[in-house]
Amino acid sequence: MSAQRQTTGGKQDVQKTERQKGLHLVELIVVLVILAILAALLIPALTGYIDKANYEKVIATTRTVVMAAQTETSEAYGKGNLPAAGLSASELTETDMGKNIGKLAEILNTKGDGYVNGITSAKVTVTVANGHVTTVEVKQGGYTCTYTKDSVPTTGDYIVGNYTVSKDKK
Template sequence: MFEKIRNLKNKKGFTLVELIVVLVILAILAALLIPALTGYIDKANKEKVIVEARMVVMAAQTEASSLYGKAGAGNNLSTATADSLNAAAAEAIKLAEMNSNEVGATATLTNEGKVEKAIYTNSLYTVVYENGSYNVYDVNGADADKKAALNAFTLTVGSTTGKATIDSTT
């Protein structure tokens, strides 16, 4: 009988206190790690929206170049019609792969067929492309002139504007 009790005392294992100490250490490490991970998630979301905005700028530039080429020798985009801008905006939606009702974009083109300014907005962020740089704003913190209407792509040359609605079913 005493031999069985001695054998139980000699068994190796963790005490309850040791287990609680390990759990407390793990909880402290998790508390330090979670804020760091959320920072990486926010940074990744901002990088993602910049990539989406670059696609919009490239699509607008492609369509601007196409319109400029169609204008003919000696002409520029000042002769562009609202119908041609509507068609270009619809094509830009396809090129930029905008297939959600929760995104929108506007692009202002120069008469020489270059993208002067572009604004891309999704449900979280607004990205403004101007002078070759991209600036990201929180959609709630951005001013009205730094937001694009959702569910549409708008192209503007001078005083002429073309607009196309994003079809989320395609």
């Protein structure tokens, strides 16, 4: 090494090491490009998780409405107060029984004339013969979830048990 310093004068070696201390612009650009590629790969995966969370949110709301509807229906059926026609695709804000279901499910505002948490509509169908909830449909945040009592759905964007969720078309 000392022989090489003598041939180059030693000054060149010192200058080379001084230049290597800093981060060059090209190196910085390469690092930024790599980070951009990694971010581009992660964004589709994250949007998938966001969609799944929205599907699960509307299913949870629908389950709450189903449980509240079955509770109210069972109570009305036991007392003999079930409406003669049952509830046929009734908006929860239209009938007294529907308002009771909405309040029990905590999806109606305090006045009982509108929904909360991004819900735009909720419909319940109840059969009179046995007092069972047959279908529930909830629209929340651009998604529609439908519960069907006796059949497992085969079509929809996201299916869990008797629940099917579809993304509303814009």
